[in-house]
Amino acid sequence: MAIKRNKRFHAEVHASSMSDIMFFLLLFFLIISTLANPNVIKMTLPKSKVNEKTNKQHVSISVTEEKQYFIDKQPVAFEELEKELLAKVGNDKEQTVVVRIPFNLQVQDLVDVLQIGVKNNMKFVIATNPK
Template sequence: MLLHRKKRARYQMQTPLTSLIDIVFMLLIYFLLTTNFMVEQGIDVNLPDATASAPQTRQEITVYINQAGKVFLGKQPIAFNDLFDRLQENISQNPEKLVVIKADGAIMLDRAVQVMDIAQAAGAKKMFLATEKIN
């Protein structure tokens, strides 16, 4: 006598897609409602055409102060007592020159302030104390 066994149907696992689709549409609606679609209004201006001109060079005088407190005008070492006269000569050629003071971080701040005072007395109108950006 032969017995036939019934084969059981294998169950297949399926993820319910209806809830997933609902979540996707809810996220889509949320982002559509919270996104700002405003376009900034500007003023219509017809700008003139540019003609070729010579590139403008930066007019600056750089004063360096190293860790020992020695002063350099450009790359030339200079005595602190002569700084006023040399700055006055350079500034008298162009009073709009920018004086950039690059002082070592280890020096006392009063030395850099003294150089700024000398530059101002020499006629400098624009001065910067240069720093480095920290990463």
């Protein structure tokens, strides 16, 4: 009597190592996304007790301690700041402009930037750190 055995090859995929790889990728991207900051220009902002967060799209003006001006990370001379800001905002006068200025600069430097907003009827907000 001849008994045939069924010895067919069955392909198997071991998913245990795949789940480890996916876990490490997820962890990597979570860490990288928390380190990625839209404001690459580092400065110490003034402190305040009350903060509000803006969820809207906004234009950012940054002033460094050396009085270098940036609009959304693009360097701009102070003389060209108003023209470049108006070009960036366009016709949308309701768009918020966030001013990031170090706490140790003079008040006159802040006022010079805010006068551009008053002159053109724009909404300006000063960025602060929580106390």
